[in-house]
Amino acid sequence: MDLTATTTIRKPAPEVYAFWRDLENLPTFMAHLDQVRTTGATTSHWSASAPFGKDLEWDAEIVDETPTEKIQWRSTGEAAVPNSGTVRFVPAPDGVSTEVHVALVYDLPGGAVGKAVAKYFGEEPHQLLDDDLRRLKQVLETGEVVRSDGAPWGKRAREEFPQRPAQPLSDAEVEKGAEA
Amino acid sequence: MRANTWAGRNKVEVRDVPDPRILNSRDAIVRITSTAICGSDLHLVDGYVPTMQDGDVLGHEFMGEVIEVGPGVARDRLSVGDRVVVPFPIACGACAACAAELYSCCENTNPNAGIAEKMFGHPVAGIFGYSHLTGGYAGGQAQYARVPFADVNPLRIESDLTDEQVLFLSDILPTGYMGAEMCDIQPTDVVAVWGAGPVGQFAMDSARVLGAARVIAIDKEPYRLRMAEQAGHTPVNFEEVDVRSALLELTGGRGPDKCIDAVGMEATHGSAHIAAYDRLKQAVRSETDRPHALRQAITSCRSGGVVSVIGVYGGLLDKFPAGAWMNRSLTLRTGQCHVQRYMKPLLARIERGEIDPTRIITHTLPLDEADRGFEIFKNKEEDCEKVVLKP
Ligand SMILES: NC(=O)c1ccc[n+]([C@@H]2O[C@H](COP(=O)([O-])OP(=O)(O)OC[C@H]3O[C@@H](n4cnc5c(N)ncnc54)[C@H](O)[C@@H]3O)[C@@H](O)[C@H]2O)c1
Ligand SMILES: [Zn+2]
Ligand SMILES: [Zn+2]
Numbered sequence: 001m002d003l004t005a006t007t008t009i010r011k012p013a014p015e016v017y018a019f020w021r022d023l024e025n026l027p028t029f030m031a032h033l034d035q036v037r038t039t040g041a042t043t044s045h046w047s048a049s050a051p052f053g054k055d056l057e058w059d060a061e062i063v064d065e066t067p068t069e070k071i072q073w074r075s076t077g078e079a080a081v082p083n084s085g086t087v088r089f090v091p092a093p094d095g096v097s098t099e100v101h102v103a104l105v106y107d108l109p110g111g112a113v114g115k116a117v118a119k120y121f122g123e124e125p126h127q128l129l130d131d132d133l134r135r136l137k138q139v140l141e142t143g144e145v146v147r148s149d150g151a152p153w154g155k156r157a158r159e160e161f162p163q164r165p166a167q168p169l170s171d172a173e174v175e176k177g178a179e180a
Numbered sequence: 181m182r183a184n185t186w187a188g189r190n191k192v193e194v195r196d197v198p199d200p201r202i203l204n205s206r207d208a209i210v211r212i213t214s215t216a217i218c219g220s221d222l223h224l225v226d227g228y229v230p231t232m233q234d235g236d237v238l239g240h241e242f243m244g245e246v247i248e249v250g251p252g253v254a255r256d257r258l259s260v261g262d263r264v265v266v267p268f269p270i271a272c273g274a275c276a277a278c279a280a281e282l283y284s285c286c287e288n289t290n291p292n293a294g295i296a297e298k299m300f301g302h303p304v305a306g307i308f309g310y311s312h313l314t315g316g317y318a319g320g321q322a323q324y325a326r327v328p329f330a331d332v333n334p335l336r337i338e339s340d341l342t343d344e345q346v347l348f349l350s351d352i353l354p355t356g357y358m359g360a361e362m363c364d365i366q367p368t369d370v371v372a373v374w375g376a377g378p379v380g381q382f383a384m385d386s387a388r389v390l391g392a393a394r395v396i397a398i399d400k401e402p403y404r405l406r407m408a409e410q411a412g413h414t415p416v417n418f419e420e421v422d423v424r425s426a427l428l429e430l431t432g433g434r435g436p437d438k439c440i441d442a443v444g445m446e447a448t449h450g451s452a453h454i455a456a457y458d459r460l461k462q463a464v465r466s467e468t469d470r471p472h473a474l475r476q477a478i479t480s481c482r483s484g485g486v487v488s489v490i491g492v493y494g495g496l497l498d499k500f501p502a503g504a505w506m507n508r509s510l511t512l513r514t515g516q517c518h519v520q521r522y523m524k525p526l527l528a529r530i531e532r533g534e535i536d537p538t539r540i541i542t543h544t545l546p547l548d549e550a551d552r553g554f555e556i557f558k559n560k561e562e563d564c565e566k567v568v569l570k571p
Contacts, residue, residue, distance in 0.1 A: 010276050097276065131294050138288045141274040143252065146328065147203040148306060150233070150316015151291035161295065165235030166309065166316040167183065168200040168326065 001106040001121065005129040006099060009137050013089040013098040017068045019140060020087055020100075029135035029145065031128060031155045032120070046075075053116030056080050081117060082107040100133060153177055182571065183322035184550035186236040189227035192551050197237065200318060200326035205252030208330030210264060214343040215242035215320045217553050217567045218351060219377050219444065220492055224311060225554060228445060228468065229494050231295065231312040240268035240308040241350040242320030243343060249330060257331035264334035266327055267519035268351045270306035270317065273332035277305075284516035289328065290315040299495070304516065321550055323571040335523040344568065345530055348382070348537045354522035356382025356442070359490035362513040363438035365390040372396040372427060372436035372480065373413075374473035376404035378540050378566045379490060380442035384413045385535055387440070396430060398423060398473075400448070403563040411539065427480050435482035444491025445469035461498055468495030478512075479504050489514035540566045547571040 009016055019025055023044050027033040034055075037045045042062040049055045058079035064072040074084035083106045090099040108114045121128060135145050135155065145154035150163040169177070181200075187193040200209055218241055223229050225238075243265040249258055258264070269284035277285040286305035290296055293303035296313050306328070309319015318325065327334060337346050356379050363371060371387040373380050376399035384395045397408035398416045405415035416426045427436055449455035449472040458470040477487050478501045487510055505512060529535045542565045545553050553567040 008276070010274065010279065094276070127294055130297075134288075134293050137275075138272075142272045142288050142329070143206070144204055146272075146289055146291055146306075148291050148316045148328075149200075149203075149237075149318040149326070150312050152203055154291075161292075161312075162231075162233060163292075163312055163316050165185075165233045165237075166312065166318045167185065167235050167237045168181075168198040168318055170198045174201070 001108055001117075001125060003104045003106075003121075003126050003129045004102065005126055005133050006101045007130075007133040007137050008092050008097050008099050009140050010097045011140050012096070013091050014068045016098045016100060016140060017071070017089045020089075020136075021065075021071060029139055029155070030132045043076075051117050051120035052081065052113055054113075056113075080113055081109060100136065102129060102133065104129065181323040182547055183237045183318070184239060184547065184569075185234075186224060186232050186238055187234060190225060192225060192238060192554050194548050194550050195235075197235075197322075200324050202248065202250045203326065204328055205250045206329050206331055207250040208246050208253060208258055208327045208334070209248040210242070210244040210266065210325050210327050210334075211247045212242050212244040212320055212323060212325060212571045214244070214347045215239050215322075215547070215569045215571065216347060216350075216352075217321070217550070217557050217569065219379060220310065220351075221554070222558050223445060223492060223494065225558070226446065228462075229311045229313070230299075231292075233312065236309070236311070236316075237318035237322055238309045239319035239321030240310055241347065241352065242266055242308075242325060243337075243347050243350060244325075246330075246334075247324075253331045258334065258336070262334075263337045265337060265346050265349045265523065266308070266320065266325070266334050267349075267354075267523060268307055268310075269516060269519055270308065270315070270328050271332055271520055272329055278332075281518055281521045282515075283518040283520045292316060307516070321547065321569060323547070333520065335527065337527075339531060341530065342538075344538045344541060346527065346537075347568065348378075349519075349523050349526055349530075351517065351519060352378045353382050353526055353535070353537050354519045355379050355490050355517040356384075357386040357522055357526060358515070358517045359383040359440045359442060359488050360386035360390050360392075362488040362515075363387070363390075363440065363486045365392050365438060367391050368393055369437040370394045370396065370431050370434075371438045371440065372398060372477070373440045373442055374398045374447075374477055375442035375444075375491060376401065376408045376415075377442065380440075381408060381411065381540050381565070382535075382537070383440045383442050383490065384408055385411060387438075388412065389529065389534055392438075394430075396427065396436065401560050404560075404565060407540070407565060423476055424480060431482070435480050435485070437482055437485050439477035439481045439485065439487045441474045441477050441487065441489045441491045443473035445471070445493050445497075447472040447474075447491075458498065469493045469497040471497040471500070475499065475501055478510060481508075481510055483508040484510070486511045486513060490517070492516070541568055543567045545569055
């Protein structure tokens with residue numbers, strides 16, 4: 001499965017690049033990731049639960065990078081869902097913003113895991129990546145992922161559609177949401 | 181707290197809901213002192229805007245006192261105790277749209293941007309109390325509201341103007357003003373405004389403030405036309421006269437130089453069969469909007485003129501007079517109002533007495549009577565023009 005998405009962020013390329021290059025930042029805006037831990041100069045350990053029907057962990061390494069311009073990575077070892085990705089940072093014509101172009105490739109295995117991933121991404125899988133980039137933009141331009149009463153949990157907004165009503169959360173909901 | 185909620189098509193209900201809380205660090209909580217019912221709320225309640233849900237708190241025109249601010253709000257921007265008017269589009273202040281003062285197109289404040297993008301091609305800003313398509317934000321027909329990006333959006337009121345004088349800076353006064361501003365008004369211009377509702381009235385007043393030679397008010401409600409006439413505008417009742425002939429007569433055959441649509445997607449039509457055609461198409465969802473006012477504005481406008489659309493459209497419409505628009509060099513301009521752009525200059529105009537926003541208020545009701553407020557505003561009962569609610 002090949003996914004591409006792009007957005008423009010009103011920050012200079014070095015800043016956008018630096019945020020992404022600190023891979024531990026990825027889960028703040030990528031819906032399917034729970035955690036990324038840096039394990040070396042170019043290596044990292046990733047974990048995800050949502051798309052795969054169960055907790056999955058894998059190692060990854062950066063295979064190519066050009067500071068402020070490009071990062072390319074791939075999973076290593078026995079990943080249950082082998083995957084790779086490239087992100088490019090291109091100065092926008094306005095002279096202040098940066099275009100972020102992302103391409104991800106998932107090698108879908110057969111069996112339950114493959115099915116779970118396919119179901120998670122649904123009929124228009126690029127939309128999830130679009131949403132990830134919208135949140136990246138929110139974080140870099142405003143400081144955090146924007147929440148509303150109908151979509152109070154940030155990363156979970158789309159999967160909750162139709163959402164809870166646009167009315168303030170009760171204490172019980174806040175407790176439950178914080179756990180989920 | 182008490183809050184007025186959407187309870188299905190044609191039904192609103194004041195219910196007990198939890199008090200709002202800070203969800204993002206730049207939020208504030210406002211205790212609402214005055215709030216209002218808008219024509220846009222009618223589109224929601226009449227069921228023309230998708231993604232409404234049972235229990236959604238309505239309302240996008242509100243003001244009050246700041247009672248809590250999040251840790252990310254600088255104290256010189258906003259503090260507890262400040263008296264504020266809150267603009268209806270939620271803007272982040274940092275994206276390219278905000279930098280261009282296109283606040284209602286803010287790229288960051290709609291958590292459901294993906295859904296809005298499907299509908300509109302590109303997403304739009306979050307709006308209080310205005311469906312999940314614009315973010316799913318609880319609205320301000322309530323005792324309290326959470327206000328995101330509180331360091332960017334609310335306007336502080338430091339003078340002793342009454343709530344009634346400043347409340348409409350939240351929406352309809354800037355909206356009417358933007359409608360007139362988009363017309364690029366010249367001293368020789370005759371400006372025709374479709375709709376003598378609250379938005380139309382303020383578009384008319386703004387056209388005059390911006391120097392129009394004459395302002396024409398088109399509607400069918402005699403009391404609304406009277407209100408426009410008392411403010412110095414020329415009334416045309418589309419149920420009594422043929423609008424086209426009346427406009428030609430009033431402009432020596434030229435047609436109005438500038439036309440403002442302050443009606444939107446639920447326009448009614450003087451001619452029964454055309455009204456029925458659009459009503460049916462709308463009912464079977466092959467057309468979501470009834471564009472009578474817009475069609476008439478386009479065909480009436482003089483060649484080379486401007487048609488400025490502030491009435492709200494939600495989806496698709498039929499029989500758009502593209503030929504008239506193209507062949508006669510018309511300019512079509514529109515937008516949800518970029519309220520933040522206009523709040524300060526319009527506050528100054530209110531302080532100088534150039535515009536009196538209170539002239540349109542006909543009803544002030546307790547919040548608990550919101551359903552009656554909707555009833556009389558929608559059905560044009562008791563000569564209702566604008567309802568202010570007191571929580
Ligand atoms: N662009 C924005 O940012 C913005 C902001 C606020 C409101 N609005 C929109 O402005 C519009 C008006 O709002 P309002 O509060 O004044 O509502 P309203 O419903 O009180 O007023 C609409 C008026 O239009 C009249 N009308 C109906 N059909 C007509 C026709 N064919 N020709 C002339 N008049 C006709 C009605 O009799 C009514 O008086 C609504 O569509 C509302 O959603 C837009
Ligand atoms: Zn309004
Ligand atoms: Zn913005």
